[in-house]
Amino acid sequence: MSASPGLPLMIVDDDDDLRDALADVMIAQGYEVAAFADARVALAALEGGVTPFVILLDLMMPGMSGWEFRAAQLENPTLSLIPVVVVTAAGKLSDGAHTLSNVEVLYKPFTLEILLPVVARYAAEPQAHSGRLTD
């Protein structure tokens, strides 16, 4: 069973191992995965037509940060509809948190028990959450 026929799950995280681990567990759950170490490349992929049902977004990344990625995503009316779940090791969201209002946050480390239902919820209702994401 693929919970999201045709739509991949996007992972944006600069930590190679964590990104691979997330990709592994999600692929094992039957999801298609598009994983990116660089937020700029991920954004370009979105602009190029990749349409994930949800984006798991790290915040603190070299180059383009998660906050900058989110701000750029919100500027594009089509891309802004794609739900984002922030996955962060930071204790608080602080700077630029306004672009992350109404965004679900998972604080690292989290268990599969926590992660899977969140992803499954977005997979079951692709873009149903978009209404509360556009401020």
Place this chain on the structure above:
Amino acid sequence: MPWEGDGPTDRILMHLAEIGAGRCTITDDTVISERDPEMSQVLLGLLVLYEDLSHASRQRAEAETALRLVAEERECLLEDRRQAVAARDEFLAVAAHELRTPLATLALIVDHLIVPPLHQSTSELGSVVVQQRQLAMLKRQVDRLTALAAEMLDVSRITSGRLQLSVGSVDLRDVVREVLDRFDLEVERRHVTLRVDAPDPVPGVWDAARIDQVITNLISNALMYGAGRPVEVSVRVEAAQAVVVVRDHGIGIPEDEQSKIFGPFARVLTTTHHAGLGLGLWIAQQIVQASGGRITVDSRPEQGSTFTVELPR
């Protein structure tokens, strides 16, 4: 004015008014040359009064200055303390961040290995390969956490003056080669060209493990901040010293930041995150200094950084 006349009362009132305004025209000569002995006594009394008042006023000014200095010193100490508390809080935030990331990977992979997934599409052989890769991933997280713990222990050793070197005969060129060998995979992964210039053995008496730690830190930084451009490492004997130079051509360090990089908790927790506790260069400098040497940096933004370690032989 009422004392503009030249009667004795007018003169006394005039002098009192002057003294009240913080000045005095009575001098010793005025007192001596006064023909009226009573007036001479009064003038002397006024002069003494003026001098006493001036002295008291000077003492008060001095006391006020001293108080102000104490207040300024106190403010400085408070500011130092505020900065120390801020640095500690920031360190704790960075340390927590650095611990959480490998823990997140560990948590996911362990869960994944314990709970069989609903959908396993890979073949048995494929799943063995995946599991091997995931076990290697686990091992790397354990290594990361071990390295973090070692770094924190070093901080505690250094700040309490317990950093001890265990010196022996070492070829610095061998140390550098061993470090570079450990970076093989990372160099390959980052597609970085690493050039090494180490024509001759560089024998000396140092703590090999600690010098290894210093070189490891410099190479790791050069790869992390080197923007994928070539990194050059040289080891040679210059005069009576052993000199290791690690040069990258990456993002560099702004001039006003250069004095801070060897301080503890140097790297600020920013949104553009680079991994690590921000303690590596501070620990490196402590080790090099404890070895009787010095470590310096020459850097320009967007042109790269050159770190030079000089060790006495």
